[in-house]
Amino acid sequence: MSRETARKVLEIEAAAILELIPRLDAGFDRAVEALFACSGHVVVTGMGKSGLIGQKFSATLASTGTPSLFLHPAEAIHGDLGRIVKGDLVVAISNSGDTAELLALVPTLKRLGVVVVSLTGRPASPLAQASDVHLDVSIREEACPLGLAPTASTTAALAMGDALAMALLERRGFTVEDFAVLHPGGRLGKKFLRVEDVMHTGDEIPRVAAATPMRDVLFEMTRKRLGMTTVVDEAGRLLGMISDGDLRRGMERHGYAFLERPANECMSLSPVGIDRRALATQALDLMETRRITSLLVLAADGSIDGVLHLHDLWKTEMI
Numbered sequence: 597m598s599r600e601t602a603r604k605v606l607e608i609e610a611a612a613i614l615e616l617i618p619r620l621d622a623g624f625d626r627a628v629e630a631l632f633a634c635s636g637h638v639v640v641t642g643m644g645k646s647g648l649i650g651q652k653f654s655a656t657l658a659s660t661g662t663p664s665l666f667l668h669p670a671e672a673i674h675g676d677l678g679r680i681v682k683g684d685l686v687v688a689i690s691n692s693g694d695t696a697e698l699l700a701l702v703p704t705l706k707r708l709g710v711v712v713v714s715l716t717g718r719p720a721s722p723l724a725q726a727s728d729v730h731l732d733v734s735i736r737e738e739a740c741p742l743g744l745a746p747t748a749s750t751t752a753a754l755a756m757g758d759a760l761a762m763a764l765l766e767r768r769g770f771t772v773e774d775f776a777v778l779h780p781g782g783r784l785g786k787k788f789l790r791v792e793d794v795m796h797t798g799d800e801i802p803r804v805a806a807a808t809p810m811r812d813v814l815f816e817m818t819r820k821r822l823g824m825t826t827v828v829d830e831a832g833r834l835l836g837m838i839s840d841g842d843l844r845r846g847m848e849r850h851g852y853a854f855l856e857r858p859a860n861e862c863m864s865l866s867p868v869g870i871d872r873r874a875l876a877t878q879a880l881d882l883m884e885t886r887r888i889t890s891l892l893v894l895a896a897d898g899s900i901d902g903v904l905h906l907h908d909l910w911k912t913e914m915i
Contacts, residue, residue: 601741608739612748613755619732620759627713627729628763631662634711636683638664641672643697645746646689646753653687653757660761661770669697677704688714689757691733691749693721702726715753731756791879792872794912795893795902796822802903803828806835806860810846813838813859822905824890827863834900836863837892869894872901880909 631638638657642650650666657664667679669688680686686705688698693716702723705712714727717734724730733756739747775788802825804813817825817840824839838859846854846862854862869892870879879891883906893902 605739605747608737609748609751612735612752615735616733616752616756616759623729623731624759624763627731627760628767630685630711630713630729631657631687631760631764632767634662634683634685636663636681636685638662638685638687639667639680640664640687640689641667641669641698641701642689643669643695645750646691646695649750649753649757650687650689652754653689653761656758656761657764660765660775661768662761662764669695669701673697673700677701680705680708680710682708682710684708685711685713688712688723688727689716689753690714690721690723691717691746691753693718693723695723698723699726715756717749717752731760789876789912790872791870791874791876791891791893791904792902794876794908795872795904796908797902800903801900802826803832804838804859805830806858808859809855810843810857810859810862811855813862814843814855817843822890822903824903825859826867826892826900826903827859828900832899834867834892834894834898835860836865837867838863839888839890867892870904876904876909876912879904880906 638654640650640654641647647668654664654666665679667676672679686701690698693714699722702712711729712727713729713731714723715731715733716724718724719730719732719734733749733752735748735752737743738745738749800820802816802820802822804816804825804827806827806829813825817823817838824837826834827836827838829835842862842864846857850857868882868886868888870882872893872895883889883891889906891904892900893904895901
């Protein structure tokens with residue numbers, strides 16, 4: 597019986613979402629344009645379960661490039677209405693469209709010239725009629741067996757909010773780079789971390805001249821502790837790279853005499869490099885593919901921007 601109830605709930609809620617699709621008309625386009633044109637904050641408001649949906653909608657907007665905040669309507673009519681100023685836009689969510697706390701806000705919003713976009717289940721409701729743009733999120737039935745608990749109605753409002761947010765994201769030209777800036781922490785932040793965020797720069801970069809004996813190359817590599825060193829000319833331009841592996845192989849072939857050879861005779865002429873703006877995940881893939889532990893970070897002109905070591909990615913808990 598419980599699984600049958602669950603199946604029916606999911607069917608009703610899925611149908612509620614699908615029935616929104618034919619309602620994506622010019623009103624939806626006006627809502628997206630109004631949100632895009634907002635010069636202030638998009639203030640989302642709603643009571644009860646609609647308020648919870650509103651909080652999620654506001655958070656989605658904020659995380660995708662639209663400044664937004666949630667305002668509880670009961671608190672708004674008791675002093676917090678001052679949070680709304682000219683240039684803001686209000687999105688009001690109410691299934692009935694007759695929520696007293698929301699309707700109490702309308703006169704002040706009109707006086708401020710604030711655009712009101714509403715999501716309601718009754719296009720003829722007072723809130724819908726008072727709005728500049730109305731989106732119909734009505735349903736045929738709630739998924740609650742008693743027909744009481746907001747279920748399909750909140751699902752429909754949530755889905756329409758997501759549709760608005762994603763259409764606005766596209767209208768705004770929001771990019772992966774923009775997303776990374778707004779998500780610096782957690783797993784999302786790590787996913788969008790860039791090479792330049794974790795690479796070694798300046799004096800941390802191992803450098804030796806072309807004529808440097810390999811014994812001194814070994815000292816430089818030991819001091820900088822990156823398992824490699826760059827080999828540069830007098831102007832600091834990259835000539836090649838020497839890795840721990842190059843040292844080991846050289847010692848195996850030539851013994852201690854190898855330590856007297858100059859760096860330019862022992863270096864790799866075409867070291868693996870990456871751009872500083874590349875994602876750190878791309879750097880990790882490259883290291884794994886080439887079975888190396890260090891990458892040179894190179895500018896377009898071939899100059900050295902930095903060095904990235906596998907340990908730097910370990911510290912970020914990417915691996």
